[in-house]
Amino acid sequence: MQTIPQDYQPAKDLLKNRTILVTGATDGIGEAAAHTFAAHGATVILLGRNVKKLEYVYDQMVEAGYPQPAIYPMDLEGATDADYAEMATMIENEFQTLDGLLHNAARLDALMPLEQYDLKMWARLLQVNLTAPFLMTRACLPLLRKSADASVIFTSSGVAHKGRAYWGAYAVTKAGCDNLMETLSDEVEANTAIRVNSIDPGRVRTKMRKKAFPGEDPMILPTPEEIMLPYLYLIGPDSKGQTGKIFSV
Numbered sequence: 689m690q691t692i693p694q695d696y697q698p699a700k701d702l703l704k705n706r707t708i709l710v711t712g713a714t715d716g717i718g719e720a721a722a723h724t725f726a727a728h729g730a731t732v733i734l735l736g737r738n739v740k741k742l743e744y745v746y747d748q749m750v751e752a753g754y755p756q757p758a759i760y761p762m763d764l765e766g767a768t769d770a771d772y773a774e775m776a777t778m779i780e781n782e783f784q785t786l787d788g789l790l791h792n793a794a795r796l797d798a799l800m801p802l803e804q805y806d807l808k809m810w811a812r813l814l815q816v817n818l819t820a821p822f823l824m825t826r827a828c829l830p831l832l833r834k835s836a837d838a839s840v841i842f843t844s845s846g847v848a849h850k851g852r853a854y855w856g857a858y859a860v861t862k863a864g865c866d867n868l869m870e871t872l873s874d875e876v877e878a879n880t881a882i883r884v885n886s887i888d889p890g891r892v893r894t895k896m897r898k899k900a901f902p903g904e905d906p907m908i909l910p911t912p913e914e915i916m917l918p919y920l921y922l923i924g925p926d927s928k929g930q931t932g933k934i935f936s937v
């Protein structure tokens with residue numbers, strides 16, 4: 689597991705003139721990443737399934753005086769190959785290139801033993817957490833290739849590195865994302881300027897964490913805003929040359 693340089697200080701305009709797509713931008717870590725990237729100059733495409741929540745994040749960002757974001761409503765559970773192709777066409781028409789892609793959206797659903805594992809839930813988690821990032825990356829690769837240096841970030845988890853009782857499909861999808869990251873990194877390293885890495889955010893004060901650990905005092909956990917340095921480092925040009933790695937916060 690990698691960490692970012694200890695004294696890392698992002699420049700205020702680190703992401704100026706960059707277009708970055710953030711999935712799951714309506715809550716938790718994704719919402720914080722969208723704000724943080726925009727505060728450092730990026731034009732952020734906010735992707736989420738809930739239009740009201742997307743509009744709220746959009747309004748907050750406009751109010752803060754950040755570069756005008758864009759909203760792209762999409763439910764990753766039902767999205768098809770054609771939907772991803774349409775999304776890529778929209779990005780190409782509006783922004784020409786894509787400089788960053790943060791695969792952040794995920795579901796956890798319930799923790800349960802494999803013996804009782806619900807098949808519908810298994811399929812849903814694989815779709816949202818693993819197949820969606822694959823299809824989205826595939827659709828966006830031509831746009832990422834057009835960038836002078838593009839960054840793709842997958843989101844890992846502690847249970848990706850070693851399976852744990854009751855974490856079922858969630859853990860499987862996170863391990864799958866890390867493997868997808870390594871495969872893609874290996875495929876594009878030699879012939880593109882695209883770097884591909886994962887971030888394991890650790891324990892963070894969000895709705896997902898609350899769902900997994902309802903009895904835990906959330907105040908002992910860092911907020912999403914407090915863990916943004918690795919996200920900035922990896923999404924921006926300071927991480928040029930870093931690829932195929934899993935970073936911890």
Ligand SMILES: NC(=O)c1ccc[n+]([C@@H]2O[C@H](COP(=O)([O-])OP(=O)(O)OC[C@H]3O[C@@H](n4cnc5c(N)ncnc54)[C@H](OP(=O)(O)O)[C@@H]3O)[C@@H](O)[C@H]2O)c1
Pocket residue numbers: 711712713714715716717718735736737738741762763764765791792793794795816843844845846888889890891892893894895896897
């Ligand atoms: N929090 C932690 O301690 C922790 C630890 C390790 C890894 N992670 C990972 O970090 C990432 C962010 O987690 P979080 O804690 O910030 O979770 P969160 O607060 O539950 O936010 C998840 C985001 O994903 C979106 N999303 C879920 N299903 C979707 C779908 N079908 N289509 C589109 N968007 C969808 C949610 O949209 P809605 O707003 O509509 O629900 C929300 O914006 C995830 O990949 C998670 O696995 C988190």
